[in-house]
Amino acid sequence: MKIVMAVIKPFKLEEVRDALTALGVHGLTVTEVKGYGRQKGHTEIYRGAEYAVSFLPKLKIEVAVASELVPQVIDAITAAARTGQIGDGKIFVTSLEKAVRIRTGETDIDAL
């Protein structure tokens, strides 16, 4: 099992969700995050006081899937979240040792 974590532009969430659902992925965790990469921030001015805001709002999605599904999940997220502009985000994949569904006690693949 793997965890696919992606940082995406906030307005791309629905498209990413639809793409993952089409693959049979039935669970997703979303967190509002801020960060910076190659995308530049913006300037805010309040009564002449200028502030450079370099941390931009993004959404972090995390999805746990069977290892063999990972390439398709990556393709789906990439296709759905891409605008072609700087700031589209990144995808990270890490190993997942164990999963448990709290309600039933099912484990691993059965719990996903």
Next chain:
Amino acid sequence: MKFRHLLMPALGALGLSLAFIEPTLAQDAAAPTVNKGDTSWMLVSTILVILMTIPGLALFYGGLVRTKNMLSVLMQVFAVFSLVAILWVFYGYSLAFTSGGEGVGAFIGGFSKAFLAGVTTDSTADTFTKGVAIPEFTFIAFQLTFAAITPALIVGAFAERIKFSAVMVFTGLWLTFVYLPIAHMVWFSEGYLFGLGALDFAGGTVVHINSGVAGLVGALMIGKRIGYGRDLLAPHSLTLTFVGACLLWVGWFGFNAGSNLEATGGAALALINTILAPAAAGLAWMTVEALGKGKASLLGIASGAVAGLVAITPAAGLAGPMGSIVLGLVAGAVCYVAVTGVKNALGYDDALDVFGIHGVGGIIGAIGTGIVAAPSLCGYGVGEYSISGQLVTQVIAVVVTLAWTGIGSVVLYKITDLIVGLRVTQDQEREGLDLADHGERAYNY
């Protein structure tokens, strides 16, 4: 307005129109008439000025600070209002609006009406029209709201780092030793500036220059906020600041049109000027900002409107509508430069721009009143009006106010520092005054 011609010789006030006259007991005058329309208007105006302070000013300021200091600002404005209300009836009204006797009387009143001694529902206060009065309780309450909003305005200068106890101690001292003498000098018939013929319709010197300079002194003596010029000190809710600015504008109709003391054409003139000057000032600030920085901001137009309200205050019942537009345009543009350029160049941390808007706008208004009140410019100044002569008087009034509040505030901040200390600790400042001083948070999501 022609009635002022009749009134002024009786007051011995050099034939110049003045904003306020002292209340006298009914039996002193030849049975003044109390008009129910006037009384109603003054009661409404009093309530409007309260609306302007709590919640108007509190929200305007509250939105401009960071989340962690929201409650501290709301609390300071509310507590200052409450404290001044009590002190006003204890001795404030008496020291401002009774005779102080020979000599000191030019600067401060006496204690003859302390605890409102002798004031009953039958007591009256004169208006601008000979023989027409309003109930003295109405006048006391109306003036109470002016005394209360003035120290509340200062709160914006040292916001986000002052101790709550220091705000309370300073307010008590400042009301007593700065506000009351200035109010007496400007608005009471034996007062020094009243005698000179200085024009101040609704309190440009007493309220705005007074609080603006006290704010500047406070910002300098208390020092900058931690992170000033380095960290993001952005307003936490411009939505609430917008709500506050709108409440300020609406409440200001009570402040300015109420200062006419009667429901007459003079009140209507002050009301229309209080629409036009801030409208012009907001547009001026917005335009200069858009040309300079490329974008027109909501905070900009709202700040400009407040600067316009400040500037028209001394001229509200004296300028013509076109004159008030010009005054507003000048105030909006100049206050923009003061707030965005001068403050940053000099490096003092007047957190919410009390000096940049109330001090600078107040000075523009006080001096500008000498020009826009001229009958030759469609103003409503009276007597043998000379613009240059009036300007000299206006400048004297500004300088006297600047000196009194400047020096007085330095001393009173120092005394406050010795009694309770002015500033919270660094840890408390980082944590935020809401938790440090009040033990609660504005928002629990």
